[in-house]
Amino acid sequence: MLVGIVGKPNVGKSTFFSALTMASADIASYPFTTIDANRGVGYVRGPCPHASLGTECTPNNSLCIGGTRFVPIELLDVAGLVPDAHSGKGLGNKFLDDLRQAHAFIHVVDASGGTDFEGNPVGLGSHDPSMDVNFLEQEISHWIFGILGKDFSKIARQSKLAGKKFERLMQEKLTGLAITEAQILSAMRESGNDQDASLWRDEDLLGFCRALQKISKPMIVAANKADIAPPENMDKLEATGYPIVPTSAEYELALRRAAKAGLISYTPGSDRFEVADRSKLNASQLQALDTMAEWLKGAGGTGVQSILEKIVFEILNLxxxxxxxxxxxxxxxxxxxxxxxxxxxxxxxxxxxxxxxxxxxxxxxxxxxxxxxxxxxxxxxxxxxxxxxxxxxxx
Ligand SMILES: Nc1nc2c(ncn2[C@@H]2O[C@H](COP(=O)(O)OP(=O)(O)O)[C@@H](O)[C@H]2O)c(=O)[nH]1
Ligand SMILES: [Mg+2]
Missing domain, CATH: 3.10.20.30 (Beta-grasp domain)
Incomplete structure (x- = not known):
């Protein structure tokens, strides 16, 4: 299972990735894998059945800490994407190449409104983050369209004349994109394109690609920098109709680091932490921790661990x-x-x-x-x- 962390530059993707892939003190005592600089391993959690067995477990492909099973999820920190990447703008094609294997995306947006379309810093609140939400899906469906478009009429003819299964030919064309025949069939049904493919017009094919993107590469939006975001931006993001989770990657990373250093005890996903020994911390550390504690209480957690679990358990429905x-x-x-x-x-x-x-x-x-x-x-x-x-x- 591979989840891509995507979005325009400067929204907090790398911070998000570092936080999710940073092993807590407990996890770090197990062997685990960092694949390379921008590919790493995060975890989703479930209650381990060993409790009802009455003996400890001896996990092989996952970890068990205090009765909680940690199941690894591969994560990819993708280079920043700018609008029109599918036609090669920015690092466009390199970026899209990185995404081929992803089963789902976390789209990180800067909910504070402090970065423009290209990711340049602008005054806090001056960019409407809901404008960023749509473009990414469009990029991905145009990219799929670009791959299929070239040979589409040939595929349609082949399937008609040689009686080959259309979805099989399409899947072959999309080899390496982690898309199944069943997903191709659902996309045909959902986009209303289930008639003879040789009759499809360009807009039918694009509609199909949109449906295929939604089915095969589902997306959830992380409304990041929620710690400094004006509340009205959250409302605007909610109004897009996408699944939105407010997150603070910065706080999550700080908390995991503090936990690793033994300064606090903190379970990722939690809305609180315990300071080990206040007398060991200086005034500015204490103040930073108090600010985070206060914010966490109101927000119910940093959202970083919970968005990964939401995409795995609710959106991918695993x-x-x-x-x-x-x-x-x-x-x-x-x-x-x-x-x-x-x-x-x-x-x-x-x-x-x-x-x-x-x-x-x-x-x-x-x-x-x-x-x-x-x-x-x-x-x-x-x-x-x-x-x-x-x-x-x-x-
Ligand atoms: N306030 C705040 N700043 C953040 C948050 N996440 C990232 N940042 C800051 O945003 C800037 C860009 O972060 P980075 O992870 O490099 O973004 P990327 O270009 O999308 O990978 C850095 O200065 C981060 O410290 C957050 O949750 N809250
Ligand atoms: Mg980055």
């Missing part, structure tokens, strides 16, 4: 499930307890999980066993949040 080899002890072949946490789309079946673990396991699927009820279930059995499941397959 659930965490745990495949095991032994449905009574919840272990794998090597005896590791609840080794792997998988993110699966809500509504996935037992067989989908088998395929996710390994193609062979999917191909040879016989049945599954629910680790809690010990009931046997069939391939179509729909998985629930936090399920522990054994897959039985032909050897």
């Amino acid at each position: 659930i965490i499930v745990y495949p095991v080899e032994d449905e009574t002890k919840w272990v794998d072949k090597k005896g590791k307890v609840l080794p792997d946490a998988y993110l699966m789309p809500r509504g996935s079946s037992a067989k989908d999980l088998a395929f996710k673990v390994h193609t062979d396991l999917g191909d040879n699927f016989i049945r599954a066993i629910d680790g809690r009820t010990h009931m046997t279930v069939g391939q179509d059995h729909v998985l629930k949040e936090n399920d522990v499941v054994k897959i039985v397959a032909r050897a």
Whole structure:
């Protein structure tokens, strides 16, 4: 799962990325990966089922701290995007290339209104941030249009004459964009373009690309710099109809740093923190912490951790499930307890999980066993949040 952090320059993308990928003191004691300067790992959280087992777990692909399972999400800090990037403006094409693999985007905007369209600093409140919200989706759909447009009439002809599946040909054309055939079919339905593709006009294709962007690369807006944003800007952003979460990347980063240095105890996502020992801090540190504490209380948290969880659990609509080899002890072949946490789309079946673990396991699927009820279930059995499941397959 890869989430791209996107937006124009100077809105706080890198601050956001640093905060999300900064391991807390607890996490840092586990081996984890920083992939490179702008690719790193953040986490989403769920309650670990080990509590109901009565033994500790021994995770493999995720972490467990105090009963909370941390499931890694790859994050990409993308170079700043300016309007008309799809036609090569700014770092346009490099930027778009970076986004190919992303499954979703966090669009960071400067809710304080202190940066213009190009990302230059301007007086606080002088730029309306709601003007920034739309352009990014347009860039992405124009970019998809640019890729399909060139060969579209050929694809349409091929599918008609050779009887090849249209969505298969389209998907091949979009190879590497992390777009599935099912998403292409839904985009055709949603944009009302499900008739013979050789009859599509340019605007039909663009409509299709818009729908495909929304379905395959969903977006959530981080109304960043919320710590200094005028309230009316939040209202303007809300009025765009996009999912909006007020965030302060700056505060989140400061809090994670302070926690790492042992000055405070702070759980990302929380609306409070504890100062370890006030006598160890100087007056300006204390004042900075008090300002943040006051703001956090009103805002309910910095929004940085919660926006990642919102996009994963609510917008991508994923659930965490745990495949095991032994449905009574919840272990794998090597005896590791609840080794792997998988993110699966809500509504996935037992067989989908088998395929996710390994193609062979999917191909040879016989049945599954629910680790809690010990009931046997069939391939179509729909998985629930936090399920522990054994897959039985032909050897
Ligand atoms: N007040 C405030 N400033 C922020 C926040 N996030 C980032 N900044 C500041 O905005 C400027 C640009 O941040 P940066 O992360 O480099 O933006 P990028 O160009 O989008 O990657 C820096 O001066 C940051 O300190 C925030 O949440 N609140
Ligand atoms: Mg940056």
